[in-house]
Amino acid sequence: MIRLTHLKKVVIAAACSMAIFGNAQADDKVYRLKMAETWQTNFPIFGDAPRNMAAMAEKMSNGRLKITIDSANKHKSPFGVFDMVRAGQYDMGHSASYYWKGKVPNTLYFTTMPFGMTAPEQYAWFYQGGGMQLMEKVYGEFNLMSFPGGNTSNQMGGWFQKEINSLDDLKGLKMRIPGFAGEVLAKLGASPTNIPPGELYTALERRTIDALEWVGPSLDLRMGFHKIAPYYYTGWHEPATELQFLINKRSWDRLPADLQEILRVAMRTAAYDMYIQSYHESAENLAVIETEYPNVKIRTFPDDVMSALRKANEELLAEKAAADPVAKEILDSQAAYLKKVRRWTDISDKAYLNSISVSK
Structure with a gap:
């Protein structure tokens, strides 16, 4: 084990502070982004995700990245988020990919599919199985970027x-x-x-x-x-309904590399946090339904x-x-990944649940 003397700790702390201060001095510009969401003001869980993301991004960037959010009751177009972000009226959006199937049919596959993957399986497909690359292929044609924006679970x-x-x-x-x-x-x-x-x-x-x-x-x-x-x-x-963060590609390109990475991490963290929150709230509220609303x-x-x-x-x-x-490329990718990952789900989670059910 390496033990640092008090002096060494002070020196290291000072060096870190100088490095941080130096970086801030190198680019202390504040970047402001506007986001449109499909949800109304203070809409629970769905509306929490973009606000949590914006707060994380601002904190991690030491105030250099500020994101303001307009709810549907302000911009008056809950299903117009795609068009508003594409046109540059807003830099970002928070919505659900399958809402755009009438405009771009291949967007609907990135929310969830009937009889498809569960949330852990689908996250694995996005980040390890090629899903992000396919989403980039679809949205890139419209000068947009799409990132997972929070999962409701089943x-x-x-x-x-x-x-x-x-x-x-x-x-x-x-x-x-x-x-x-x-x-x-x-x-x-x-x-x-x-x-x-x-x-x-x-x-x-x-x-x-x-x-x-x-x-x-x-x-x-x-x-x-x-x-x-x-x-x-x-x-x-909808076994794994994933919301989305939409970003106008020009707005993204205007951000320095460190703020792009901060935004990427904030979106990914907020999405996972929403999944946890939604799962918890479903458990809590199901108990209320079963006890207080027997009808x-x-x-x-x-x-x-x-x-x-x-x-x-x-x-x-x-x-x-x-x-x-x-569409074939996306669906083939999902089907192949589901076949592979479901085998593991069956002998891990499903087998576990079946085993403890029998043992009760």
Whole structure:
């Protein structure tokens, strides 16, 4: 073990201080970025992620990087974040990649996919399995950069006014459900739609829609859906919903290298922190639902419905891959990685849970 004398410690501390001071003197310019988020002001969990990121970036940069955030109720365009960041109206955005499928279809694969990877599996794909490079390929064409922006973990299948007992119950069902899952349900006769978060409760209460999926207990309880829809179904459609940080490439290039790295680390840390927060809040709020709202009926979709959903999903995936070589590249990458990583999940987490369940 190396033991430092008090003098040596003082010298080292002074040298570090001088180095830090010198770097600050070399570039003490304050860089200001504006971010637009899809969420309303003070929206929990989703809105916490960009604010935590901005606070970390400012602190790590010693005040040289400051990020201000405009919520949806200020910029008035919750689903316009892609366009606003692309145009340079905002330097950054916080939203979800699958919201842009109408503009750029290949963006939807970077949020989550039905019957796909869990959150740990998907993070491994992003950072170790080539997912980030594929996302760069898709967004780079639009002068944008996209980074993981926080995971909800496995989402619930939604709140329903009526119980789903068969495939016939999906026919004509008006449901708020975005992304690829909406296309899957449409193939089975449902009528999917997307609605901004702030309008969900009213739409369900007024029966503009028959059902909706939002997130899970972490956010659903405070939205009040349990008051107006008694059936709460387990998930199949979004096993690892990843939000995103969008950045205008010109805004990124204007930052010095150290601030780029600080921003990169702050985004990655805030994304992981949101995953932890969401998981915790879901556990807490599920306990509240089960103890304080016994009229809520938690259900799993019948086997024939699940089989039909899986079949429709596979057919749509094949169609997407056949129609677009970039889509095929992304989907092939996800499928290959899922096959590899799920084997480990099965003999680690799944085997563990099965073993302790039997031993009870």
